Amino acid sequence: xxxxxxEKIIRNNVGHAVKPGDIVTxxxxxxxxxxxxxxxxxxxxEEMGFQKLWDPDKVVLIYDHLVPASQLDDTxxxxxxxxxxxxxxxxxxxxxxxxCHQLMTEAGYVKPGNIVFxxxxxxxxxxxxxxxxxxxxxxxxASILGTGxxxxxxPETIKVVIDGELPENVMSKDVILRLIGDLGADGAxxxxxxxxxxxxKNMSVASRMTIANMAIEAGAKCxxxxxxxKTAEYCEIELNDFQKSLVGDEDxxxxxIVTYRAEDLVPxxxxxxxxxxxxxxxxxxxxxxxxVFIGSCTNGRLEDLAAAAEVLKGKKVADYVKLIVTPASRxxxxxxxxxxxxxxxxxxxxxxxxxGCGLCCGRAGGILTDGERVVATNNRNFLGRMGTSxxxxxxxxxxxxxxxxVAGKIVSPK
Amino acid sequence: MEKFTGKVWVLGDDxxxxxxxxxxxxxxxTIDDMKQYGFSPLRPELAGQIQKGDIIVAGKNFGCGSxxxxxxxxxxxxxxxxxxAKSFARIFFRNSINNGLLLIEQPDLHKDVKxxxxxxxxxxxHVDYNGKQYPIASLPENLxxxxxxxxxxxxxxxxxxxx
Numbered sequence: 001x002x003x004x005x006x007e008k009i010i011r012n013n014v015g016h017a018v019k020p021g022d023i024v025t026x027x028x029x030x031x032x033x034x035x036x037x038x039x040x041x042x043x044x045x046e047e048m049g050f051q052k053l054w055d056p057d058k059v060v061l062i063y064d065h066l067v068p069a070s071q072l073d074d075t076x077x078x079x080x081x082x083x084x085x086x087x088x089x090x091x092x093x094x095x096x097x098x099x100c101h102q103l104m105t106e107a108g109y110v111k112p113g114n115i116v117f118x119x120x121x122x123x124x125x126x127x128x129x130x131x132x133x134x135x136x137x138x139x140x141x142a143s144i145l146g147t148g149x150x151x152x153x154x155p156e157t158i159k160v161v162i163d164g165e166l167p168e169n170v171m172s173k174d175v176i177l178r179l180i181g182d183l184g185a186d187g188a189x190x191x192x193x194x195x196x197x198x199x200x201k202n203m204s205v206a207s208r209m210t211i212a213n214m215a216i217e218a219g220a221k222c223x224x225x226x227x228x229x230k231t232a233e234y235c236e237i238e239l240n241d242f243q244k245s246l247v248g249d250e251d252x253x254x255x256x257i258v259t260y261r262a263e264d265l266v267p268x269x270x271x272x273x274x275x276x277x278x279x280x281x282x283x284x285x286x287x288x289x290x291x292v293f294i295g296s297c298t299n300g301r302l303e304d305l306a307a308a309a310e311v312l313k314g315k316k317v318a319d320y321v322k323l324i325v326t327p328a329s330r331x332x333x334x335x336x337x338x339x340x341x342x343x344x345x346x347x348x349x350x351x352x353x354x355x356g357c358g359l360c361c362g363r364a365g366g367i368l369t370d371g372e373r374v375v376a377t378n379n380r381n382f383l384g385r386m387g388t389s390x391x392x393x394x395x396x397x398x399x400x401x402x403x404x405x406v407a408g409k410i411v412s413p414k
Numbered sequence: 415m416e417k418f419t420g421k422v423w424v425l426g427d428d429x430x431x432x433x434x435x436x437x438x439x440x441x442x443x444t445i446d447d448m449k450q451y452g453f454s455p456l457r458p459e460l461a462g463q464i465q466k467g468d469i470i471v472a473g474k475n476f477g478c479g480s481x482x483x484x485x486x487x488x489x490x491x492x493x494x495x496x497x498x499a500k501s502f503a504r505i506f507f508r509n510s511i512n513n514g515l516l517l518i519e520q521p522d523l524h525k526d527v528k529x530x531x532x533x534x535x536x537x538x539x540h541v542d543y544n545g546k547q548y549p550i551a552s553l554p555e556n557l558x559x560x561x562x563x564x565x566x567x568x569x570x571x572x573x574x575x576x577x
Contacts, residue, residue, distance in 0.1 A: 185428050
């Protein structure tokens, strides 16, 4: 009987074959905790009575949601995190290097075939390199810190096949938005998504990251891409036999197979206030906007900033429109400086903010108020996500967002 | 057989955790400080109206979005004794079990029930409403053991020989 990718990863971890519905206890390869939840993790960990971490090197602490601090009490989270790291001998602490999901793969904490949990729902991102990664709460994180294990139910898999070549103005963001629209915001709940097809093979790891990042918006437990030569190069490793085997078998059992022809895809947006309310950008043209945001763990990578710069080169952001650009990490920030990308964006009128989650989670750096409308490249357009509950958020690709910034209204990218 | 009754608040589909507790309040020190803002983007008055023992009945995908565990903690702190929904999002489901907030999946009650009415839950069997019985499933054994221990913290304390 063939296996899906998630079944292979779990088999490798627990040492025996598994099938969907089995409840198994896995050994965790790496965990990530971010600044918002570290005080709660620390409190629960000590309340549980643990004396030491199961493996301090496997724990990564990243400050990003509150960086730089915007409210009077924010720095308390940093002090609590620093004290916890010091007390339990944690060395992997990032205090201003970027957004957690970018750093976990960029800094080499996650490898293909790993099992990783994080205190953030977008932990699904690491599926871009073929890791099983998923979000959990702080109580569950505290128990992993003590035991190194977690129970999981082996998920069923939905296979997504995308063959062909994406049109010039369509990015991987448009692909995942379309899929979320077709599956629905709960269409993949408890399930694994497995991506394959020639369009997927041609995508950069960064583009795959955007897709894996938003898998949670369809409810998915994880999203998986088969590791290939691009993955190996990105992770700076040689793939071993197990990692090479992480491809869905021909005779594996899938709950469902969804197929797209890449040439048929068009630029789309998720309209207020549901991630699965997907419209073709062409049907929304002319809608006036107040702000554009390009950044986040979904679309703050070098290729995203480069795509925006290409659209904005030699042009100006429309009057009254604020364009805010947030690179996903310090490394990306520096690369974008070296390549002249930030210069192009600034010249066009963009405001560049330090890598972090501030605007995406509605805490700082460009939050909006009643009646305002924003085109944004992040992952959620929920009520109140980027300001008051009367802000309208349209989610889009960096190319679409940049085109809208120039036009001052919603337009399709060329 | 355990059985309890509560007054119902009805919410829709896809109630996300940003609605249950917006990010701007997540750095408040305690759950008690945060709970007054529960559900504020959708129904600002709701947190003040919920009474101890009330029940939320919602549509599909309740608790979707961010992994914030404050969401089930706030629902519990407001006095809600259980949430009955068509379906729950994965992370919210685990977080609720780990904090001892009871969740029940029931596909049909949501379309029939009126806000302010009472329902009776007969654990692992059905929900009684308006003379009709709505069947519910039993919880898997591993989840029952966490709930029986009083949540994951207590289960771990036991493991560490503290209780």
